[in-house]
Amino acid sequence: xxxxxxxxxxxxxxxxxxxxxxxxxxxxxxxxxxxxxxxxxxxxxxxxxxxxxxxxxxxxxxxxxxxxxxxxxxxxxxxxxxxxxxxxxxxxxxxxxxxxxxxxxxxxxxxxxxxxxxxxxxxxxxxxxxxxxxxxxxxxxxxxxxxxxxxxxxxxxxxxxxxxxxxxxxxxxxxxxxxxxxxxxxxxxxxxxxxxxxxxxxxxxxxxxxxxxxxxxxxxxxxxxxxxxxxxxxxxxxxxxxxxxxxxxxxxxxxxxxxxxxxxxxxxxxxxxxxxxxxxxxxxxxxxxxxxxxxxxxxxxxxxxxxxxxxxxxxxxxxxxxxxxxxxxxxxxxxxxxxxxxxxxxxxxxxxxxxxxxxxxxxxxxxxxxxxxxxxxxxxxxxxxxxxxxxxxxxxxxxxxxxxxxxxxxxxxxxxxxxxxxxxxxxxxxxxxxxxxxxxxxxxx
Numbered sequence: 001x002x003x004x005x006x007x008x009x010x011x012x013x014x015x016x017x018x019x020x021x022x023x024x025x026x027x028x029x030x031x032x033x034x035x036x037x038x039x040x041x042x043x044x045x046x047x048x049x050x051x052x053x054x055x056x057x058x059x060x061x062x063x064x065x066x067x068x069x070x071x072x073x074x075x076x077x078x079x080x081x082x083x084x085x086x087x088x089x090x091x092x093x094x095x096x097x098x099x100x101x102x103x104x105x106x107x108x109x110x111x112x113x114x115x116x117x118x119x120x121x122x123x124x125x126x127x128x129x130x131x132x133x134x135x136x137x138x139x140x141x142x143x144x145x146x147x148x149x150x151x152x153x154x155x156x157x158x159x160x161x162x163x164x165x166x167x168x169x170x171x172x173x174x175x176x177x178x179x180x181x182x183x184x185x186x187x188x189x190x191x192x193x194x195x196x197x198x199x200x201x202x203x204x205x206x207x208x209x210x211x212x213x214x215x216x217x218x219x220x221x222x223x224x225x226x227x228x229x230x231x232x233x234x235x236x237x238x239x240x241x242x243x244x245x246x247x248x249x250x251x252x253x254x255x256x257x258x259x260x261x262x263x264x265x266x267x268x269x270x271x272x273x274x275x276x277x278x279x280x281x282x283x284x285x286x287x288x289x290x291x292x293x294x295x296x297x298x299x300x301x302x303x304x305x306x307x308x309x310x311x312x313x314x315x316x317x318x319x320x321x322x323x324x325x326x327x328x329x330x331x332x333x334x335x336x337x338x339x340x341x342x343x344x345x346x347x348x349x350x351x352x353x354x355x356x357x358x359x360x361x362x363x364x365x366x367x368x369x370x371x372x373x374x375x376x377x378x379x380x381x382x383x384x385x386x387x388x389x390x391x392x393x394x395x396x397x398x399x400x401x402x403x404x405x406x407x408x409x410x411x412x413x414x415x416x417x418x419x420x421x422x423x424x425x426x427x428x429x430x431x432x433x434x435x436x437x438x439x440x441x442x443x444x445x
Contacts, residue, residue, distance in 0.1 A: 324384050
């Protein structure tokens, strides 16, 4: 929360990150739309003097009152109906795909904007009706109120049409996997624009004289505010090493970061206790992983969807094949974060880069294990891994090669039918096939 942060960490980048987080919450959009409805009613009062008095004779107050009654009654029913649909979609998606996807659907912008418009229009109609009864919109102010009410109706109709079109695919498998892919790709692109979040890449051991800053609670590291952390480290005259990456589960009293003193503090008030407080305030820890700043979590969720599709109760290899392709498309955007040291913006902060082997395991690990006996799934997996082996980054190339060997070996052990084993071997790259066959021959010899 902003109120718990050290005042020295109030920099524009951190505030923008905070605002983006809050903007994805439903209640924030609803409150914002409600406030806009109040502002709209205030504008009608201000604009009343700009319209000629003859316009008041064209329309009576009953016309506006009738429209407001329609909005108030309709929006209450439509809002309740929409909430029912939202709850049904959330429950069905958690049951059919994976409970982790619920958080992504919960932040669906179209759904949130539609609900905010409906509730905001309801608030607008209620306040306008009350003000009309008190005589606030008599005379020249009645015509601006009518125009504003018509604009609100247009916005409602537009939102209804958009909402109905969105419901055609809302919560479906294709739409869900596409949303996860888009969010994960976005997080990858954001991460690659600022390698290691704009900090130095932590690829070597932490200095021996580093002092630990420990976590005060257990949970997943959900968000980092690197600009604020770098500012705190600069003010305290330290270099800050974040040894745990976003998405890592940390226990209470476990080391959260390491600090090495390099200079005298800029301000004597920034003592060790204040440094610890500032670091903890700018590393968000919660009970669940989130998609924010965590492209690995998107790969995990994609893998869970593909793995669940292979369960006996669903038995849908086509979904697993589609997920494998999407994961391969996401990973093809990977770039080595350590190759951009010249772009480092935060000189006092060190953040570990994302390991490509972890990305491969997050996306394909569980899916490859659960789909080991399914030949079609393993064929697509080998094809995608072969494509990733042609990636220009050596780290991703090696990780894909190691995964291809392991998954092919497991699939061969799970397949007894000789023609299927031949198909599996034929789907792998020649070097992978030779390495696996050599390993089998050595173990049997």
